[in-house]
Amino acid sequence: MSLVVRARRVVLPDGERAATVHTADGRVAAVTAFADAPAGVVTLADDEVLLPGLVDSHVHVNEPGRTEWEGFASATAAAAAGGVTTVVDMPLNSVPPTTTVEALRVKQRAAEEQVAVDVAFWGGAVPGDLDQLRPLHEAGVVGFKCFLLDSGVPEFPPLDDAGLRAALAELAALDALLVAHAEDADVVAAAPPPAGASYAAFLASRPPAAEETAIGRLVAAARDTGARVHVVHLADAGALPLLREARAAGVRVTVETCPHYLTFAAEQVPDGDTAYKCCPPIRAAGHREALWAALVDGHGGRPVIDMVVSDHSPCTPELKRLDVGDFGLAWGGIASLQVALPAVWTGARARGVPLARVVQWMSAAPARLAGLPGKGAIAVGKDADLVAFAPEERRRVGALRHRHPVTPYAGRELTGVVRRTWLRGVEVDGTPRGRLLSRGGR
Template identity: 80%
Template sequence: MSLVVRARRVLLPEGERAAAVHSEDGRITAVTAFDDAPAAVTLADDEVLLPGLVDSHVHVNEPGRTEWEGFASATRAAVAGGVTTIVDMPLNSIPATTTLDALHVKRAAAKGQVSVDVAFWGGAVPGNVDQLRPLHEAGVVGFKCFLLDSGVPEFPPLDDEGLRAALAELAAFDGLLIAHAEDADVIAAAPAPRGPSYAGFLASRPGAAEESAIGRLVAAVADTGARAHVVHLADADALPVLRRARAQGVRITVETCPHYLTFAAEDVPDGATAFKCCPPIREVWHREALWAALADGDVDLVVSDHSPCTPELKRLDDGDFGAAWGGIASLQVALPVVWTGARARGIGLDRVVRWMAEAPARLAGLPTKGAIAVGRDADLVAFAPEDRWTVGELQHRHPVTPYAHRELHGVVRRTWLRGRPADGTPIGRLLRRGGMPE
């Protein structure tokens, strides 16, 4: 199969220009001048050709909790949002992806259902150090751990000894550990959340919990020489710790999420449990500091942390922040949400693509993804950045999202996966680390 797409605006690694992108058998073979391919698919004048996004933080929840989401619905939502590759998190599914057998179960559940390409994280939990190398050799892109209770019993947290044991094992083969970094002791000392008060929920998970856990992680990474990554940073006060560590050569990266870049605690209504996530959405100055850190390169990437559940678990009836599941559904809207915020701050679309395509592909070790360049997969998105729309019905299994009824800039009009039109039919592949298919 061959495909040529041309546009007056194409976002390439070296910058934006008019170009024609040629592909054969799913890979980009050439990028030529716009006029070199008159028979190509030609984008409208208000559209920009982007590389397909890579979302390295998606909780699909299948098998075991498929009623929360599932591979079919999650990957349809990804296509609609211009995301052509997702990396599935190892928890909230049953079994959790903490053994080689569990990885086989997960892949069997996904096979034949996925509309985009899907890679997998493994999990690091107490007692599974001996599974880390086999999972790595089987192609997982790295290992997720929690430094406090994960919320599900089948994925317990690592204590300091377990964290260092996992990092030491991963250092032996240069594996990657990604960590949910909140300190259980700090949270245990805070007031417990109850009822519909958002201020009460925020106080129950103070920023100091992130700072303490990130400090512990940095020390362990420095001592073991391993690689690590902090997921979903919400607390801007943790940035100096990360900045110093990186300056000293500690191999640690960090991500944030669209909800931390969009919302502010001051604006979350009491009882609005669609906004509940952990770490929580913090005050407006944290939001603005995270934007500044992205611009300065102190935060590396933006991914959704798509973590849906059933409406009942969100406690929409009573708005109880203490009892509601913590997770935000956002996979389909992540690109326009981040672009809307970037545009309002004078940040170019090229930076957004770097944060949401190139950097997540690099983190996950998927070298054929994340850019429009010769040799990469022909994952392409026609995006209308100035078109406006209001969030309504989405492809997620459940419609609960804090973005409901929000007006956004940027519409995904067409998506191609490895040179084929992506329309929600199951044409995706399951990937190993390195980008090779199963």
């Protein structure tokens, strides 16, 4: 089947313009003028923009082992509804965690024949699995995730400094990527523990210094080993100068933030509403605005933050402890895979940021991070992953396809609606046509 789609607005690598996108065998075959359209062309409505499928490189699917939290079928259905055509699954919260090739195969068997979009996989770096990093790399994982403090699940313990440096030395030899949850265990241990319904108390339990100290450790280890590292879910604006200096000094470090850090502010989080709990926490409005600035212009230099990904980390409603509203007891994680694009676009639009920049943050940059050359842009030779997006339509969040609809976005009005999604030239309709991807492949 050869799909041809045209639109008055198409987001291409060199900018936005009217164009016709021709596909063959699941890939983009040509991009021509709007008028160059054969019979049977799909013409988008005047209020729609054609985007490349988004790539979300930070998704916790949780299957197998905690499939009651989320599973491949529900997660990829939500992804497609949100314009995400490729997800990269994190190695923890599933059981077993993806810390061996055998565990990777278990996860792949669980995913095959039920995914609506394409799925790639992170490996895990934990104490005692140093000898597993090379085999996992050769098996095609896109990189390795580690924690620098308690992950929240006992089967995925954190790396101490010695373990971090040993892992980075091994990964540097492979030119493989380490992505790190960067909060410092000692700083968190010294902070008052969270308890009760007070969001201010929870915020105090995960202070900005926890992020800054851990990022400092990560940057120092990357500098000394020459390894590539990536900071996941940055919430603290105070770490931006450190990251800017590290890049200027040649340290190979990239950075992501998440829609919830760009949308919400601590001052607006209601006490007892544990749907907002995540780690690191949603910080004050000043942090939010500084994160936006670091995405857009980096204060006059290269932007410090490279991308925006969801960190979709759902759980059962019971684990969110909405019944008692206790931030100390609730699971920390925000379900947002389906709403990530409209959430980010709503904020970007309000700040005068063009849609093409959002596409860079949410498609091209995470595809590059994960080493998926067939993804991330509407360009000849790339997979024909396409999205019809209505950027001016407003809608309240509801009818979510995540396994559980608990999210702080529920009922919030956002701007931008995904109307259609195509995976390799075929419209996503619930049929599990997704593929399992390896790093560098398709």
